[in-house]
Amino acid sequence: MKAADVQKSLAAVAGVQVGAVDYAARGFHVDVTLPSQEITAVVQVLDQEGFFIESITGVDWLGEQEALAKEAAKQAAAAKKAAEKAAAEAAEQAAGEAPGDAGAVAAPAAEPPPAPAPEESPEPEEDSFEVVYDFNHFRELCRVTIRVRVPRSLPELPSISDIYPGANWHEREAHDFFGLVFTGHPDLSPLLLPEDADFHPLRKDYKP
Amino acid sequence: MSVLAADPTYETFVLNMGPQHPATHGALRVKLVMDGEYIVEAEPVLGYIHRMHEKMGENRTYHQYLPNPSRLDYLSAMACTHGHVATVERAAGIAVPERAEYLRVITVELNRVSSHLLWLGAFVLDLGGFTPLLYAMDDREQILDLLERVTGSRLTYCYFRFGGLYNDVDDDFVDGARALVKRIRDKMPMYHNLITKNVILRQRLEGIGPISAEMCRKYGATGPVARGSGIPYDVRKHEPYSVYPEFDFDVPVYEQGDSMARYLVRMDEIEQSLRIVEQGLDKLPEGPVMAEKVPKIIKPPKGDYYCAVEAARGSFGIRLVSDGTNTPYRLKLRSPCFSNVSLFGEAARGLLLADAVALFGSLDLVIPDIDR
Structure with missing residues (x-):
């Protein structure tokens, strides 16, 4: 309510x-x-x-964006693989359905697909x-x-x-x-840490 | 710093109350800017026993962290550990057998009574009355003995486990708890005659250190402090957890907002806790005290979870952020005393130094709970 x-x-x-x-x-x-x-x-x-x-x-x-980028790359790779597999299957099916044109269809499929240019992975966000x-x-x-x-x-x-x-x-x-x-805070001096503390212990990259 | 305190022609002096001071009951320092006997500014200085329990939470597994929460508010440690196990149980979806929940409630309430009794003795001691401390400590000792029998510790309990309890209680505990309820209930009229009706105490408390409901809201004060200011907020009623909905108890509320109101709230709460213990012993179901299928390694699903319980000093909450591994990604401890003491600066302004001690005692602060 x-x-x-x-x-x-x-x-x-x-x-x-x-x-x-x-x-x-x-x-x-x-x-x-x-x-x-x-x-x-x-x-x-x-x-x-x-x-x-x-x-x-x-x-x-810390490390969240990198993990996200990795996850995205992994998913993209998986999607690409699936697409390639689907394309190959489709080609095979087409070849099976039309035996007359087998040579014409099979020829381009035999050619190794051009290797994709290694994509510059975009700088992960901060x-x-x-x-x-x-x-x-x-x-x-x-x-x-x-x-x-x-x-x-x-x-x-x-x-x-x-x-x-x-x-x-x-x-x-x-x-x-x-x-x-x-x-706009009136006084951000250390409250629980020592008064001369210049470290932030709950940051994930903090090394004591 | 106020305008007055900054004015060089205005004569004030700084007085340090603590970090070693009998009325702070621990290592807390209050920096007081005084105008004679009157307080111009009061600023609590924290951190003398800061131990970074939140960081410890991030580098220990869920089970390894079990002993930590009882080191926060060591006077109502049972409630702190209850908050911890309840958060993890909520996150990991662990069901707890009914008998275990009942025993949790019984032990938490016994612990609350022992906490309030110690507060009562120490509070009156701060105000110059020595005798009540001896009575209160005697009664409290009986509770500690009883809890020690089942938990193995006197103060820093580690009795609750994810999914239940470390061990079951025996008939001696049940009989002992019944005898204890009777003993303390019979003692309460004596306490009221000795302390509540004492005219010196009343003059030291009535109208002293008023805290308004609005101030509680702005500072997030909970527990007896809020209930002494007319706010009927009690997590046990407001946001029922464990088996509390099955108990019949009242939430004592006083409207005055002065130190006397906070005193009366706690005195009434002792009776309410005794009622809960009594009902719990009557209704105590048979059965196991540990869930059958509790994973050895706890890995809550990704996400964040919150769970609060009513500790003796207010709402104790834990925010748990899980990344799906066996250690918490972040464990935030929301301790009641931290919020309750944060209003001290505003509430103490203009008070006499001696009255500030009364206000301080009526907040019932436990320093390890503030500093964590």
Whole structure:
């Protein structure tokens, strides 16, 4: 009930993708994906709807694009193989159906197919950090998860600590662990890590 | 820093409460900017016992991580481990036998009572009353003895397994738990006579450190802190998990939002937890305490999962991101104390130093749960 209302009001914000989630299997109701510049607009909507903040955290998707590219290449290769096989089968069938023209058809098939020029695999897109915001409601059961992707080389997004003061510490913690930079945050000094820490231990390429 | 504190002609001084201070019950430091006896600014400084439990989650298998959650909130460790196993069970689709769920609820509620009893003793001790601590510790010790019999540990339990429990309980546990419910229930009027009706305590708590419902919402405060501010939010009722829907219990809510309200919520919760334990013992079904088919290596399907439980201090949640392998890709621990202490700076502004101690105690903070 609440979930449907929230989905409607969130979908009104530009560039926002809203989806319903199977609560029993995943543990939350609404899954929202949006570009980083829209985060304040979306959080303001949640604030008006009376949600409270559960947490803010990050996920480092290092190597995701490479894996995706590999997967895509694998699929393309498989598709090509299937197409070739289908073509060969079709040719064989055609040859079987028309014995008169066997020579004419068989001749080109015998020729080895021209080797495809080794395609320059496009540079895989840059990996990103996923910033996950969890919101919940005190009166009605409705958990909203917001996901924002920011590039690893420039992990910047607007702070929401002026809307939810509780976000202040969560953002500082995310800055500690992932090096995410929340623009407009009053103080991003280390919260849980030592005060002179310049490392981000939850990055997947962090070596102690 | 506020305008006043930044003004060089305005005379303030900085007072460090902690990291070694009896009222913080652990290594937490609060930097206080004082104007005489009044607090201008209060800033908790965290991280003195930060252990990076979230990183440990990423380089251990699901089973290897089982002992970790009880090191977070070591006073209601049972609820933390419940949150962990419930998240993984949800992700991997493991069903739990009914007897195991009942025993989970019984042990979690006993643990909640022991946690509240320790809080009661320590809180009154902070306010200058020494005697109640001795009574509370005595009662708490009985609970710890009982739980030690079945779990093998006094505080940092590792009793729950994915799909059930480490071992079944015996008749002695059931009898002991019944005796315990009676013992503590009989003791409660004594506690109320000794503490709640004490005029000094009332004057130290009533109207002190008010926290509004709106403040709870903006900071994400849950548990007795939110319920003392008139928010009837309890994960056990709001988002029923395990076998809680089968129990008849109330969620105590007080509207005042002061330290007294938070005190009364916890005192009432002890009785509600005893009711749950009693019903659980009555209804305890026969059967196995471990699911038959639990894979030796747990590999939840790709995706992310969330699960929250009501720990003694509020909503304890875990966000698990799985990449389909036998270790979590990311394990986020949402601890109640972290959110509850984040509002301290705002709530303590303008209070007397002595009243800040009362406010601090009424938040019932466990430092390892904040620092993780």
